[in-house]
Amino acid sequence: MLHAVTMVRRRPAKPRSWRRASVPWAVRAVNEGADAAHDGAVDDARRMTGAIAIDDAAEAVAWLVAIAAHADRAAFARLFRAYAPKVKGHLVARGATAGVADELTQDVMLTVWRKAAQFDASKGTVAAWLYTITRNRLFNHLRDARYPQPEIEVEASAADVASRPDEQLASAQRRARLGRALGQLPPEQHAVLRDAYWRGQTLKEHADEQHLPLGTVKTRVRLALAHLRTILGGETADDADVPSD
Amino acid sequence: MTPTYHPTEEALLEYAGGASAESAALVYACHASLCAPCARRLTELEAVGGALLEGGAEEPVAADALARALASLDAPTAHGAHGGARDDEAPAAPEFLAPYHLPRPLARVLAALPRAPRWQRALPGVRTIDLAAAEREDETRVRLVAFKPGVTIPPHDHGGTEHVLVFTGAIEEPGRRFGRGDLATRERGERHEQRIAAGELCVALVVNEGPLVPLTLRGRLLLALARG
Numbered sequence: 390m391l392h393a394v395t396m397v398r399r400r401p402a403k404p405r406s407w408r409r410a411s412v413p414w415a416v417r418a419v420n421e422g423a424d425a426a427h428d429g430a431v432d433d434a435r436r437m438t439g440a441i442a443i444d445d446a447a448e449a450v451a452w453l454v455a456i457a458a459h460a461d462r463a464a465f466a467r468l469f470r471a472y473a474p475k476v477k478g479h480l481v482a483r484g485a486t487a488g489v490a491d492e493l494t495q496d497v498m499l500t501v502w503r504k505a506a507q508f509d510a511s512k513g514t515v516a517a518w519l520y521t522i523t524r525n526r527l528f529n530h531l532r533d534a535r536y537p538q539p540e541i542e543v544e545a546s547a548a549d550v551a552s553r554p555d556e557q558l559a560s561a562q563r564r565a566r567l568g569r570a571l572g573q574l575p576p577e578q579h580a581v582l583r584d585a586y587w588r589g590q591t592l593k594e595h596a597d598e599q600h601l602p603l604g605t606v607k608t609r610v611r612l613a614l615a616h617l618r619t620i621l622g623g624e625t626a627d628d629a630d631v632p633s634d
Numbered sequence: 635m636t637p638t639y640h641p642t643e644e645a646l647l648e649y650a651g652g653a654s655a656e657s658a659a660l661v662y663a664c665h666a667s668l669c670a671p672c673a674r675r676l677t678e679l680e681a682v683g684g685a686l687l688e689g690g691a692e693e694p695v696a697a698d699a700l701a702r703a704l705a706s707l708d709a710p711t712a713h714g715a716h717g718g719a720r721d722d723e724a725p726a727a728p729e730f731l732a733p734y735h736l737p738r739p740l741a742r743v744l745a746a747l748p749r750a751p752r753w754q755r756a757l758p759g760v761r762t763i764d765l766a767a768a769e770r771e772d773e774t775r776v777r778l779v780a781f782k783p784g785v786t787i788p789p790h791d792h793g794g795t796e797h798v799l800v801f802t803g804a805i806e807e808p809g810r811r812f813g814r815g816d817l818a819t820r821e822r823g824e825r826h827e828q829r830i831a832a833g834e835l836c837v838a839l840v841v842n843e844g845p846l847v848p849l850t851l852r853g854r855l856l857l858a859l860a861r862g
Contacts, residue, residue, distance in 0.1 A: 407774050473703075
């Protein structure tokens with residue numbers, strides 16, 4: 390619609406141009422022909438995601454609450470020791486060099502310190518929050534632009550919710566269940582998710598690389614996500630009115 | 635009210651993975667700001683990312699990394715000091731756009747423009763604000779568009795993917811009506827003709843990843859007019 394207005398007259402101060410392609414993650418080139426290493430990574434990821442303790446997750450929430458409530462430096466240090474190597478590992482997997490990964494990891498952890506009050510345990514896990522901060526920081530580094538994020542107008546105070554023990558427990562249980570569910574996915578479904586999250590691949594790119602029809606990849610995604618939702622159970626029952634396309 | 639037309643599951647997965655182009659990411663972020671079920675779906679998808687980060691390979695950080703981080707905790711930053719839940723509060727959209735209740739991710743983009751935004755006449759009954767420079771045919775066009783009620787958009791095809799996210803008023807096509815929060819995504823090769831519903835100005839975010847392919851003489855004339 391409305392392509393007829395694509396040629397707008399030039400003005401002196403123009404907005405910057407937005408690149409069309411998705412993010413040029415350096416890792417795409419690096420991983421060419423590294424199928425053997427790939428399979429090892431799958432095994433590692435599956436083995437490791439299966440072994441998440443609920444206690445750890447509740448503890449991570451407690452650290453964030455302590456940081457938000459009284460700028461608790463000891464809690465920050467614990468969070469840093471537990472998560473900075475994971476954040477850096479993720480950045481390196483996405484193609485960042487060690488030096489860049491170190492700098493971005495610092496940025497991510499400092500963002501955690503500053504924004505701890507915004508963490509909402511009722512909506513997600515600590516790891517998920519760190520994941521989004523890391524993803525956004527990397528996008529910002531590569532594209533010199535902010536990754537647009539949903540901002541819903543009315544939100545409960547995050548700290549209030551996160552400090553409720555039942556919410557902390559629910560968050561921890563959710564995390565443990567999700568980790569197990571990921572470990573149980575068939576390898577080909579796990580591979581799509583891994584390429585989406587660890588390599589920033591589009592489904593088209595995954596399909597091309599695996600020599601698969603795009604439709605097959607889409608089906609795998611839907612099956613994988615349906616399975617994960619079943620495991621998470623009940624929480625999305627009111628989403629039934631959302632069509633799948 | 636929950637919108638009727640949503641991004642696909644695959645589109646949301648690509649967004650969650652960080653693979654979306656900035657323009658598509660803006661569309662999905664704006665939709666999810668107006669659509670609680672999609673916001674929840676994104677939260678779930680980001681939880682998957684979190685679980686993978688949690689269980690993935692670790693890289694040892696530099697020996698002095700923690701010391702450095704602790705040393706910089708109290709340093710003032712461009713984003714404000716600790717506790718700044720407000721440090722990245724979204725700027726309000728300009729006053730003249732207030733009636734359209736634009737979602738915050740879009741207000742941020744408007745605030746970052748080099749010049750104060752204002753409507754530019756594009757076609758009879760159609761005004762636009764460019765959000766991204768698009769000087770070459772293959773560049774993505776990102777625009778806020780205001781259509782007068784009753785305007786007809788001639789049949790056309792797409793050179794690439796098009797996203798239209800409606801904020802006020804409605805766009806009608808045979809069998810469908812896109813109102814506030816509804817997302818119409820069209821791939822290349824999907825021809826359609828649309829009409830702006832009567833009664834209310836229709837303001838929408840429009841992203842085009844390819845050039846126009848008008849299918850009628852009138853459409854071609856309008857294109858020539860707009861390019862003049």
